[in-house]
Amino acid sequence: MTADSDRVRVAWLYPEHLNIYADRGNLLLLERRLQWRGLGFEVTPVGIGDPLDPDAHDLYYLGGGQDRDQALCARDLVDTKRDALHDAAARGAIVLGICGGFQLLGHEYELGEERMPGIGLVDLRTVRGEGRLIGDVEITVDLPRVDGSSTGPTALAGFENHGGRTLLAAGEEPLGAVVHGHGNDGLSGAEGVLHGGNVIGTYLHGPLLPKNTWFADELLARALGTVPAALAPLDDRLEAAAHESARRAARRSAPVRSPIGKLRARLGRG
Amino acid sequence: MSGPRRSAVVAAQAAAKLSRAFGRGGTSLPGKVLLRMDPLALRRLGEALPVVALVSATNGKTTTTAAVRSILRAAGRRPVANEEGANMAGGIAASLLAQRAVASDPAAVGVIEVDEFWLPQVGGAVQPEAILLGNLFRDQLDRYGELDAIAERWAAFLPTLPNTVPVLCADDPLVASTAPDGRDVIWFGIDDPALAKGERDHAADGVHCTRCGTALEYELVFAGHTGWWSCPGCGRSRPYPTVRATAVDLRGSSGSAFTLHDGEASIQVTLPLPGAYNVANAVGAAALALQLGATLEDCAAGLGSMEAAFGRGERVRLRGRDLLLMLVKNPVGANEVLRTLSLEGRPLDVLAVLNDRIADGRDVSWIWDADVEAAAPSVRRIVCSGTRADELAMRWRYAGVDPERITVVPELTAAVDAVLAAGDGPIVVLPTYTAMLELRQLLHGEQAVAGAFT
Numbered sequence: 001m002t003a004d005s006d007r008v009r010v011a012w013l014y015p016e017h018l019n020i021y022a023d024r025g026n027l028l029l030l031e032r033r034l035q036w037r038g039l040g041f042e043v044t045p046v047g048i049g050d051p052l053d054p055d056a057h058d059l060y061y062l063g064g065g066q067d068r069d070q071a072l073c074a075r076d077l078v079d080t081k082r083d084a085l086h087d088a089a090a091r092g093a094i095v096l097g098i099c100g101g102f103q104l105l106g107h108e109y110e111l112g113e114e115r116m117p118g119i120g121l122v123d124l125r126t127v128r129g130e131g132r133l134i135g136d137v138e139i140t141v142d143l144p145r146v147d148g149s150s151t152g153p154t155a156l157a158g159f160e161n162h163g164g165r166t167l168l169a170a171g172e173e174p175l176g177a178v179v180h181g182h183g184n185d186g187l188s189g190a191e192g193v194l195h196g197g198n199v200i201g202t203y204l205h206g207p208l209l210p211k212n213t214w215f216a217d218e219l220l221a222r223a224l225g226t227v228p229a230a231l232a233p234l235d236d237r238l239e240a241a242a243h244e245s246a247r248r249a250a251r252r253s254a255p256v257r258s259p260i261g262k263l264r265a266r267l268g269r270g
Numbered sequence: 271m272s273g274p275r276r277s278a279v280v281a282a283q284a285a286a287k288l289s290r291a292f293g294r295g296g297t298s299l300p301g302k303v304l305l306r307m308d309p310l311a312l313r314r315l316g317e318a319l320p321v322v323a324l325v326s327a328t329n330g331k332t333t334t335t336a337a338v339r340s341i342l343r344a345a346g347r348r349p350v351a352n353e354e355g356a357n358m359a360g361g362i363a364a365s366l367l368a369q370r371a372v373a374s375d376p377a378a379v380g381v382i383e384v385d386e387f388w389l390p391q392v393g394g395a396v397q398p399e400a401i402l403l404g405n406l407f408r409d410q411l412d413r414y415g416e417l418d419a420i421a422e423r424w425a426a427f428l429p430t431l432p433n434t435v436p437v438l439c440a441d442d443p444l445v446a447s448t449a450p451d452g453r454d455v456i457w458f459g460i461d462d463p464a465l466a467k468g469e470r471d472h473a474a475d476g477v478h479c480t481r482c483g484t485a486l487e488y489e490l491v492f493a494g495h496t497g498w499w500s501c502p503g504c505g506r507s508r509p510y511p512t513v514r515a516t517a518v519d520l521r522g523s524s525g526s527a528f529t530l531h532d533g534e535a536s537i538q539v540t541l542p543l544p545g546a547y548n549v550a551n552a553v554g555a556a557a558l559a560l561q562l563g564a565t566l567e568d569c570a571a572g573l574g575s576m577e578a579a580f581g582r583g584e585r586v587r588l589r590g591r592d593l594l595l596m597l598v599k600n601p602v603g604a605n606e607v608l609r610t611l612s613l614e615g616r617p618l619d620v621l622a623v624l625n626d627r628i629a630d631g632r633d634v635s636w637i638w639d640a641d642v643e644a645a646a647p648s649v650r651r652i653v654c655s656g657t658r659a660d661e662l663a664m665r666w667r668y669a670g671v672d673p674e675r676i677t678v679v680p681e682l683t684a685a686v687d688a689v690l691a692a693g694d695g696p697i698v699v700l701p702t703y704t705a706m707l708e709l710r711q712l713l714h715g716e717q718a719v720a721g722a723f724t
Contacts, residue, residue, distance in 0.1 A: 016477070016485070020408070022601075025638025025665075032668050066418055072483065135632065159633045206635045210664060238667055241660035241678065249626060249658070 007040030008223045011057040013081070014065070014073045015045045018100055021161070021205035023063030026098070029209040029216055030059075037232040039224075048076045054087035058223035064099025064205065067111055074104055074116045082119040089121055094223055095199045098208060102192065102201035103164055110164070122195045123169035129186065134161045137181025137204060138250035139191040143218050145227050151218065155179070157211050157246035158204025166203075168193055175202050180250040198222065211246040213239040273370065274314050274363075278307035282367060301360025304367060312359055315366040316396030318373040319350060322380035323558055324396070326389045327404030329603045330551040331357070333543065334404055335383040336579045337555030338562075341572030345564040348377040354580065355629075355707075357385045359392055379562060386420055390427040393434070400456075401428070402437040402558040404551065406444040407494045407602035408636070417444060421480060424448040437558045439550070440511040441496040447480040449509075458557035459511035462518045462528070465546050466490035466497065479503055493547055494602035513557035515539075515549050522613050523583070523594055530556055530569055537566040540574050544583045544596075547606040581706040588686075588718040592696040598622075599630065599703050604640035611698060617650035619697045621689040623682060623705035624654070624662040630702040634658050642669035651693055653677045655685035656705050682708050 012027060031041040046052050052060075065073065077085075089095050095105070103109040106118045109126035118125075137160045143151045156176055165185040168174060174184065175192030183191040184203065192202035202208065209216040213236060214228075221228040273279070282304035289299050304311045316322050325335045332354055339349040350372050352365035362382055372378050384392045386406070393401060403424065406417050425448040428436055432453075439445045440459035449455045477486055477495050484503025491497040500507035516536075518528040525542040526549055541552050556569040564572070578584035581597040596611075598604045611618060626634050646669040654663040659680040667673050679685035682705065689697055701709055 021633075022635040022638035025635065025668075028638065028668055068418060068483065069478070072478075159635060161633065206633070207638050210638060210668070211661070235673070238660065238664045238673060238676070238678075242664040245658055245660040253632065 009042045017069035018063040018065040025207035026209040052081040052084040054084040059094040062097040062101025070100040097201040126164040126166045129165040133182035136250040138179045139176035141176035144197045159206040160203040274311035275308040301364035312395040319380040322398045323400045325402045328407045334551040341559035344572035345568040400435040457509045457511040458513040461514040545610040586718045601639035608645040611645045619693040620652040621699045623656040623701040624658045625656045627704045646670040653689040
């Protein structure tokens with residue numbers, strides 16, 4: 001890692017185009033939690049045609065957009081930023097893709113009859129399906145840390161809304177197992193992708209980080225080259241309640257889908 | 271007079287009685303029964319009215335429709351409207367059925383608010399004289415998909431009604447893109463540079479040209495992606511509006527004044543509804559009413575005597591305190607409300623209610639797109655309520671409100687008690703749609719009265 005220990009530098013890709021599900025909230029959350037700990041936050045907007053520095057940022061953020069905007073970004077990503085994102089991921093920087101950003105991490109995605117390119121950072125592809133997969137969602141993730149430990153199974157809550165079905169190749173691991181909701185394809189019980197500990201894709205917005213501040217702190221710790229226990233604790237009572245609220249919404253509105261999820265629900269861990 | 275099939279009417283009326291008997295006044299059952307038994311019922315009900323006009327938008331359609339009605343009443347006409355919230359085919363059919371007797375009056379005018387997604391179905395059935403399209407802001411994406419898709423639906427639909435006059439907002443590039451080629455369009459808009467903001471806010475949508483994909487340029491920015499826009503790619507630009515507002519004077523929560531123009535003619539208007547967004551609604555309403563035969567004098571009289579639609583800038587008095595109810599349902603609407611609050615210039619006691627029912631949008635992520643930061647410094651105390659109260663409370667904290675000032679009370683009755691328990695002066699209430707309906711029941715139960723507000 002090349003991270004400074006007292007600030008996190010974020011490259012926000014296509015803030016003008018990929019921002020549809022309140023992606024701004026994810027960035028704001030990171031900023032405040034660093035600020036409250038006396039740590040620095042730098043965000044660099046990187047738009048269409050802009051160069052991307054593979055060494056200058058600790059976290060590369062890709063949000064979701066409307067179809068037309070995502071197509072514009074897909075072409076630009078492949079033309080001008082693919083190599084930089086591959087290099088950044090290879091040196092251990094975090095790459096976080098949400099919704100459309102998740103699809104763009106793969107080889108390709110279908111837009112109507114057309115196949116749009118992705119950056120091929122992760123071995124996955126996205127095809128169209130019948131109807132959109134929409135609703136509150138909860139998954140269980142076990143996130144690795146830089147010291148070799150991991151979080152252990154922990155709930156991640158959010159909202160999903162996607163027409164695409166994302167299929168992971170055999171060698172790729174999902175980010176988590178669906179407890180309530182649809183997940184990558186509505187069938188497999190897999191949600192998102194976790195590649196090498198630092199490349200993360202997911203359909204969970206809502207936005208993701210305000211609903212899961214523990215996850216945000218894991219990302220911040222990794223970006224700072226440390227573990228969350230080393231970060232100053234914050235008064236997270238509102239945050240914990242918000243997390244539980246999002247989990248309750250997922251329980252209320254979404255059917256239990258996966259065999260693992262059903263088992264979990266039966267064991268009372270949902 | 272033609273009308274729906276008698277058997278269908280009887281069945282729908284029975285369904286209405288049944289649903290009232292079971293204590294739910296506003297169900298969609300009667301309309302569904304009516305349309306199931308007579309699929310042409312909506313067409314027949316529309317034909318029975320001498321004139322029909324439709325109003326659609328993501329934001330402000332209830333207020334705009336109310337403004338059109340108020341102007342037409344000033345013009346001596348007899349407007350027939352659908353009940354609030356009943357703005358899809360079934361609800362519209364049921365509302366028109368209930369007011370069938372009025373339709374035989376030659377002065378009757380149907381002024382119907384239509385859900386943006388249902389516009390083609392409803393418009394195709396009732397064949398309106400004119401259609402007002404106000405704006406397309408990001409709204410409840412989980413319900414209807416994306417804005418471009420709605421704009422495309424509208425653009426494909428308008429040419430199918432060659433005798434309908436489109437009344438379109440010139441300031442909204444997405445709405446403007448729906449104008450049918452070679453047809454006369456009534457354009458309306460705001461012509462006051464003083465209302466412009468420094469830059470587009472985070473909730474902006476539709477900032478790329480729908481024709482060529484180039485990023486639009488803005489000379490002035492109003493709410494969301496509306497403003498004086500032009501496309502450097504294909505040369506499309508904001509059409510100059512025939513009906514427009516100039517010299518807008520915003521007077522906080524008490525309303526505004528502006529000059530309303532129709533071509534060369536103009537008149538001074540005092541609008542008792544707050545915010546720049548209501549000026550835009552009023553100008554659209556005037557444009558439609560003028561098309562339906564009202565005069566500028568009717569517009570000034572009708573707009574000047576408007577009362578806020580329930581929850582849209584409405585003031586009520588409850589247990590000795592004034593409540594200002596401001597519906598908040600998506601980021602652009604929220605931003606306009608929050609901006610209006612930030613201009614109040616006094617510390618605010620706030621009750622904010624976030625529900626996630628279908629009519630609110632199941633996806634509550636939009637609260638992070640809303641510029642809550644604009645109003646945060648004005649907040650003295652805030653009670654957060656609703657099905658997603660905790661997440662709303664967190665949003666206000668991250669906008670800069672000290673957690674000491676935030677109380678979470680999910681249940682609405684208890685939340686109202688909590689916000690009334692301390693402080694003095696007016697209370698600002700920011701409910702989402704279903705929260706506003708719950709609030710209406712609660713206020714009705716307490717016989718709260720529409721009150722003077724100072």
